[in-house]
Amino acid sequence: MYLDQRALTRAGIHDPLLRESYEYCRRLLVAVGDGKDIWRGSLLLPPERRPHMWAMYGFARHVDEMSELAIETGAGRTQFADWCTTTKADLESGHSCEPSVRALIHTLRTWDIGPEPAQGYLDVYLMDQRVTEYPTFDDLLNYLRPMIVEPFRMVVTIMRPTSGPTGPEGEAAALALYLTNLIRDVAEDQRLGRTYLPLEDLDRFGVTREDLAGGPMTPGIRDLVKFEVNRAQALYERGAGLPDLLHPQCRGLVRASLMFYRSYLTEIERRDYDVLSAKPRIGPAHQARMALRLGVPLVMSRARRSGTGAGPARRWEGAACS
Known part of the structure; x- marks a missing residue:
């Protein structure tokens, strides 16, 4: 506190x-x-x-x-x-x-x-x-851009980019993070009546919406999940350069977030793409290993921080009710 x-x-x-x-x-x-x-x-x-x-x-x-x-x-x-x-x-x-x-x-x-x-x-x-379903990946992107990409750009603004615009890297990173969650939550979302994975992908692998509600894993579902995992991995690769475009004091958080959420994909792969029997989670031991990998860079980053605490130059406190 x-x-x-x-x-x-x-x-x-x-x-x-x-x-x-x-x-x-x-x-x-x-x-x-x-x-x-x-x-x-x-x-x-x-x-x-x-x-x-x-x-x-x-x-x-x-x-x-x-x-x-x-x-x-x-x-x-x-x-x-x-x-x-x-x-x-x-x-x-x-x-x-x-x-x-x-x-x-x-x-x-x-x-x-x-x-x-x-x-x-x-x-x-x-x-x-x-809207409870998205026919194509482009339809899903049209939903995700105002839902995920634009808010993520707002967060990036707080981290003060230092190397020009972060458009392609920021969008790819935002989509990768959210697609990871969609894959993890596929059964839960389906039970709520929502299908976020594109219907064209379900059709490609012979999977129905009902199949994703928590039923037994099938070869088609495994192939579908593997396809979406590979799509997310490609987005992580495209967004990997985002931390280098941010203020040095903020890079550690973005690197940690990308590493943490990407490790969910590793866990899904380890489970042979089974996301129906239980929601994929990251165990404490794996979290500890990631913390150790990030520990030294974060300590060095904090050591370089200014002690002034100046923050943004312009302050505004007029949002209270009168």
């Missing part, structure tokens, strides 16, 4: 209501599933950048939870749509009474990011309430 409060101070966030909004985003991450990994990863960033990472991912976590609840209850879809409409207006006006939105607004303004990517993110979530 001390380090988290120190990060808020180093980021120039002093208003009590705004500090609580960022803390709310941090608690969202710590409390829910894979969000803990995002919070732990933020510890690899300079303190003045950490709260902005909480804001972006905390907001995304909040939207995701509300979307899932809307799907499960059915009656909540209208309420979720109304919330999205209000939130888009708040992002435009720069004021919100919702803690996660308030923190996000402050982050966007601090880093001179317009509201459009976040508004587009909400639009795609609304579409996700209606």
